Amino acid sequence: MNAIAVNGLGKAYKRYPSRWARIYEWLTGGVSHEKRWALKDISFEVPAGTAFGIIGVNGAGKSTLLKIITGTTPATVGTVDVSGRVAALLELGMGFHPDFTGRENALMSGQLIGLSLTDLKNAMPAIEAFAGIGDFIDQPVRTYSSGMQTRLAFSVATAIRPDILIIDEALSVGDAAFQRKCFQRIEKFKSEGSTLLFVSHDIEAVKRLCDSALFIHDGLVAHKGQARAVCDTYERTLFGGEKFFAEYSLPSSTGNTLKKTDLESDTDIANFPPDCTQIYGNGEAEIIDCWIEDLTAERINLAQAGERINWCYKVRFNIELADPVYSMMVKTRDGHAVFGTDSTTLLMPHRKVAAGDLMTIKFALTPTLIPGNYYFNCGVRRDSAAESEFMSRRVDAAVLRVSGSRTSSAAVGPADLNAEITLL
Amino acid sequence: MMAIFRAIWNYRQFIASSVWREFQSRYRASLLGVFWTVAQPLALLLIYTVVFGRVMRPSLPGHEQTPYAFSIYLCAGVIFWTLFAEMLTRLSTVFVDNATLIKKTNFPRVCLPVIATLSALVNFTIIFSLYLAFLILIDHFPGRLLVAVIPVLMLQVLFTLALGIIFGTLNVFFRDIAQFTGVLLQFWFWLTPIVYVINIVPEEYRYWMNFNPIKLLMTAYQEIFLVQAWPNLPSLISLSVGTVLLVFFSALLLLRLEPEMVDEL
Numbered sequence: 171m172n173a174i175a176v177n178g179l180g181k182a183y184k185r186y187p188s189r190w191a192r193i194y195e196w197l198t199g200g201v202s203h204e205k206r207w208a209l210k211d212i213s214f215e216v217p218a219g220t221a222f223g224i225i226g227v228n229g230a231g232k233s234t235l236l237k238i239i240t241g242t243t244p245a246t247v248g249t250v251d252v253s254g255r256v257a258a259l260l261e262l263g264m265g266f267h268p269d270f271t272g273r274e275n276a277l278m279s280g281q282l283i284g285l286s287l288t289d290l291k292n293a294m295p296a297i298e299a300f301a302g303i304g305d306f307i308d309q310p311v312r313t314y315s316s317g318m319q320t321r322l323a324f325s326v327a328t329a330i331r332p333d334i335l336i337i338d339e340a341l342s343v344g345d346a347a348f349q350r351k352c353f354q355r356i357e358k359f360k361s362e363g364s365t366l367l368f369v370s371h372d373i374e375a376v377k378r379l380c381d382s383a384l385f386i387h388d389g390l391v392a393h394k395g396q397a398r399a400v401c402d403t404y405e406r407t408l409f410g411g412e413k414f415f416a417e418y419s420l421p422s423s424t425g426n427t428l429k430k431t432d433l434e435s436d437t438d439i440a441n442f443p444p445d446c447t448q449i450y451g452n453g454e455a456e457i458i459d460c461w462i463e464d465l466t467a468e469r470i471n472l473a474q475a476g477e478r479i480n481w482c483y484k485v486r487f488n489i490e491l492a493d494p495v496y497s498m499m500v501k502t503r504d505g506h507a508v509f510g511t512d513s514t515t516l517l518m519p520h521r522k523v524a525a526g527d528l529m530t531i532k533f534a535l536t537p538t539l540i541p542g543n544y545y546f547n548c549g550v551r552r553d554s555a556a557e558s559e560f561m562s563r564r565v566d567a568a569v570l571r572v573s574g575s576r577t578s579s580a581a582v583g584p585a586d587l588n589a590e591i592t593l594l
Numbered sequence: 595m596m597a598i599f600r601a602i603w604n605y606r607q608f609i610a611s612s613v614w615r616e617f618q619s620r621y622r623a624s625l626l627g628v629f630w631t632v633a634q635p636l637a638l639l640l641i642y643t644v645v646f647g648r649v650m651r652p653s654l655p656g657h658e659q660t661p662y663a664f665s666i667y668l669c670a671g672v673i674f675w676t677l678f679a680e681m682l683t684r685l686s687t688v689f690v691d692n693a694t695l696i697k698k699t700n701f702p703r704v705c706l707p708v709i710a711t712l713s714a715l716v717n718f719t720i721i722f723s724l725y726l727a728f729l730i731l732i733d734h735f736p737g738r739l740l741v742a743v744i745p746v747l748m749l750q751v752l753f754t755l756a757l758g759i760i761f762g763t764l765n766v767f768f769r770d771i772a773q774f775t776g777v778l779l780q781f782w783f784w785l786t787p788i789v790y791v792i793n794i795v796p797e798e799y800r801y802w803m804n805f806n807p808i809k810l811l812m813t814a815y816q817e818i819f820l821v822q823a824w825p826n827l828p829s830l831i832s833l834s835v836g837t838v839l840l841v842f843f844s845a846l847l848l849l850r851l852e853p854e855m856v857d858e859l
Binding site: 241258265 | 611612615697700768854856857
């Protein structure tokens with residue numbers, strides 16, 4: 171069962187050559203406008219109860235797509251089938267009037283999104299409790315801070331579990347504690363069977379929340395598939411720039427670039443690097459090799475927590491450059507950054523390179539992490555005041571399995587903070 | 595067409611809350627509150643009765659014996675004209691004014707003109723009640739004849755709603771419409787016998803004034819309240835037919851252009 175099925179969807183905006191052209195068109199029945207396609211050939215399905223992410227840069231067409239799915243604007247071609255009640259957290263606090271109390275506004279904006287007055291009145295205690303704004307609920311909304319408005323608006327919008335929940339960056343407002351609360355509620359809805367449609371620039375959040383994802387670029391599907399793989403493609407284009415699109419053809423929109431493997435088993439570690447490694451850059455340098463080694467310089471993919479290791483990679487430069495920056499990052503399996511650093515942060519003096527130079531970089535690290543698999547990125551950047559651009563980067567270039575040591579103090583979470591406990 | 599009525603029915607609570615909110619919002623932050631909603635129309639009625647009933651004392655031909663005859667005549671016209679003008683003005687910008695709401699949320703667009711109409715009717719009810727009180731006070735209450743107002747008023751509201759929806763929809767695409775409405779209303783007011791009586795219009799123009807729907811309505815009200823007679827039926831029947839056609843046209847136009855509307859806001 172699909173909660174959302176989008177088929178061959180396209181949206182064109184009419185552009186008239188002048189203000190008079192439309193009236194001319196209406197009167198004569200001729201056509202003088204040209205169509206500007208904001209979206210073209212978008213097809214995807216979201217099975218009920220799953221989470222689906224939509225990513226893309228500003229102006230890629232994400233918002234237009236959401237508007238069509240929520241029914242605010244019609245599609246020019248193609249079909250959208252949505253089954254179930256939709257709650258859209260697109261514009262929180264829509265229909266709030268400053269002179270009315272929080273309670274009155276909650277009833278009003280709830281009705282605007284299609285909830286009945288009876289349901290809303292029944293849900294009111296829960297709305298109040300979740301918003302957690304205390305006595306302010308009976309004060310005019312104009313006395314609220316923007317955070318309080320968001321709290322109330324979110325509470326109303328999610329007062330009754332929808333079949334489909336659409337989230338568009340709305341959660342970027344509010345304090346960290348409330349954001350966590352929002353995510354908890356979203357996760358609870360998901361576990362209770364709601365379908366999520368999540369639109370964000372926040373790749374980490376998409377990776378964490380979503381099962382599959384869609385990457386839109388210039389109104390077209392650039393990549394569709396498993397969330398992690400799609401996010402990687404997106405990151406690659408973000409940092410690789412337009413060049414990426416010119417030089418590489420995009421992966422097929424149906425296949426997953428990530429092979430479905432269970433990385434919990436050790437055999438996969440042996441088979442690494444898997445085909446999920448992403449390589450990109452502007453071509454001014456090239457990472458030709460990368461590996462993890464222990465202190466005896468032996469290549470490893472298994473280490474004990476707390477044991478010193480080296481993360482090494484070899485770069486060949488194709489241009490002359492005074493100050494290349496070397497960077498690395500360690501991520502968890504679900505894409506959380508655990509640690510990242512670069513030569514600037516580590517205060518390494520710049521060393522000039524010439525075209526054709528080979529450079530080996532070694533980051534010495536102590537993975538005080540809890541047991542599990544960790545993914546390593548490496549890169550070489552060219553930083554200017556305006557922007558930083560990867561000359562070459564490998565994402566998920568190596569995987570390290572950290573095994574528990576007797577000294578490990580962690581029970582949960584990625585880091586080992588070397589805890590000690592004493593009773594006083 | 596049925597879908598429109600179903601949408602209105604499904605959102606009836608929202609519509610009711612919106613009208614109530616709009617009524618409240620006008621005096622929410624004021625000290626005297628609801629007093630102000632009565633004070634303004636009261637001032638209007640007072641001025642018209644004092645200035646035209648006592649100070650200027652114009653006499654209406656045929657009603658020289660009726661005290662306050664001109665005030666009764668003038669207020670009947672002005673009150674119902676105000677409803678017409680307020681509705682048309684608001685409806686002509688109803689979609690543009692609610693652009694953010696339309697762009698961000700998905701609810702039946704037809705709710706907006708309905709809300710605007712009901713809000714205008716709330717204002718009208720207040721001033722109309724004051725007018726009735728005034729009629730009782732001067733012992734000129736029309737009595738059972740008052741029921742005749744209901745069908746005429748319904749006709750007026752339907753006509754204005756249909757015209758307003760046409761203006762409001764077109765205004766999304768050509769913002770000139772709202773400007774035009776302001777100018778149109780000025781001429782329309784003076785082309786309708788509200789401040790003056792039809793007898794002062796030269797004979798050869800009087801026939802053409804019957805093509806002014808608002809003139810037909812105003813005459814009906816003036817008949818009911820001043821002459822205390824049933825309004826002229828044939829002219830209202832032809833207006834009813836025209837109104838039904840206009841309602842259909844406005845619904846078609848709205849249905850046709852609604853999808854494009856959101857892209858133009």
